[in-house]
Amino acid sequence: MTTTTEASVRERLLASAADITAESGWAAVTMSKVATRAGVSRQTVYNELGTKPALGQAMVLRELERFLAIVERELDAADDLVTAIRSATEHILVMAEGNPLLHALLASAHSVSRGNEPASNNELLPFLTTDAQPLIAAATAVIDERLDRFPDVDLGPHQRAVAIDAIVRLVLSHVMQPGSSPAATADDLAWIVARVLRG
Template sequence: MAPTGSIRDRLVVAATELTTKEGWAAVTMSRLADMVGVSRQTVYNEIGTKPALAEAMILEELSRFLAKVDQAFLDHPGDLSGAIEAAVVGVLRFAEGNALLHAVVSATHGADTELLPLLTTHAGMLMGTAKAVIAERLTAYELPLTQEELAPVIDAIVRIALSHVMQPSGTPEETAAGISWIARRVLGS
C-alpha cells in the first residue's frame, strides 16, 4: 500500500516515530529521506532546517491536544465550567500516554534537549496557538469581561494546563477540577 499524506506530513510522522524510538539526536535529514523514500534535498525543500522540523513536530502534536479541547467544548455547549474541566481532563489524559511528549520531557542530555525549550522557555508558537483556540471557544459565551481582561485569564489557564502537562501534580480529574474552579471564579460563570 502506498504511503498517504503529503511528503511534508510523512516526514513529520517519520521524525516523530524516530524521536520516540531513538531520541531527537537520531533524527537526521538523510535518515528521514531514507525512511520516506525521497532525496535529502526534498527533505530540505519540504521542511527546511532541523529546528523547523522540531517546530513542525510540536505543532502537529499540539493539534492532537487541541482536538481534545475542541471536543470538550462541543460536548458541553452552554456549560463553560464543564467544557473547561473536560478539556483539561482530555488534555492531561492524552499527555499521560503521549510518546513524543514523554520523549521530549525525559531527554536529559546532549542534542535530545533541543526539543524541550519548544515546550517551555521558547513555547511562543505553542502558547499562541493554544490561546487562540481557547479564545475562539470562549466567544460562544457571554462573559462579564472585556477582551483586554479576558486575555490574561486565557493566558493563565493555558499556562497552568501546560504546567500540568509537563509535570503533573495530581490526577487529571483533580487538576481539571482545580483549574475549572479558578476559571469559574475569574470568568464569573
Template sequence: MGAGVPETTRQRILDAAAEMTTETGWASVTMSRIAQRCGVSRQTVYNDIGAKPALAKSLILRELEQFLAVVSASFDQEDDFVRAIRRATYAVLDRAQDNKLLHAVVSATHGADTELLPYLTSQSEGLLGYATEIIHEHIEKFDHGLSDRQADVAIETMVRVVLSHVMQPTGTPDQTADDIAWLMSRVLA
C-alpha cells in the same frame, strides 16, 4: 489518517521524525535517516520541511494542533463555561499521559537531549499565542462576563497552568481538571 485520504510526504516525514524521536531521541534524528525511513531523497526532506530546526518546529506545531483539536471539541460539547474548561483540561491532560512524543521531549530534561524542549517552554510564545487565540474563539459563545482583556489573561493563565501540568503532572487528569475548573469558577465569581 482516515481511510481513503492519501498521506502526504510531509506527513510521512513528520511521522518518521516523531517515531525516531520516541525510539532513540531527538539527537539521533537526521534528515538522512528520515529520508531513508520514508523512502525519499534527503533533498525531498529539505524541500518539504527545511533544516532540522524547521523540522522541530513543525513537529511541535503538529502535536499542538492535535491537542487543540481536543480542546475545540471539548468547548463545542458544552454549554457551560466552567464545565467546558474542565472538559478541555481533562482532554489535554489525558491525551498527554499517553503521548509518546511528548514523553520523549519531557524526559529529555533528565538527559542531554533537550533540543525540542524550548519549543514547549522558553520559546513557547507561538504555542501560547496560538492556543490562546483558538480558545478565545471558542469561549465567545459563553456568557462568562469577562472583558476581552480579562478573557485573554484568564485563557493565557489557564494555558500556562495546563502546560505546566502536561510537563510535570502533580495529580491525575481528573483531579487537575477539577482544580482548574474550580479556580476558574472562583475567578468568574
C-alpha cells in the same frame, strides 16, 4: 489539487520524525532516516521542510496542533463553559500522559551528557519551557475563538485575555509537572476557571 498529496507527504515526514524522536531522541533523527521511514527520498525532506531545525519546529508544531484539535473538539462539544474547560483540560492531560514524543522531549531534560548518548536532545525542550510563548499564544488564540460561543462570559477584553492566559499556563504547568490525576486536576482547574469567569 496537489494540496492533498502535499499535505500527506509532509504529514508522513513529520510523523516519521516524531516516531524516531520518541524512540531514540531528537539527536538520532537524520534527514535520511526520516526520508526512508516515510518511503521518500532525502531531498523531498529538504524540499518539504527545509533544514533540520525547521523540521524539529514543524514536528513540535504538528504535535501542538494535535493537542489543540482536541481542545477545539471538547470546547465545541459541551454546552456549559466550565464543563467544556474541564473536559478539554482532562483530555489534554490524559493525552500528554501517554504521548511518547512529549515524554522524549521531557526526558531529554535529565540525562544531558549521559555516557555515549548524544547531548543535543534539548534543542526542542525550550519550546515547552523557556520559549513557550508561541505555544501559549497558539493555545490562547484557540480558546479565545471558541469562547465566543458561551454567553455567560461578562469580562472585559483585558480580563478575558488574562483569564485565558492563566488557564493555558496552568494546564501547561500540569503537563510538565503533573500534580495528581488528570481528572482531579481537571476538576481543580475547572473550579478555578468557574470562580474567575463568573466571580
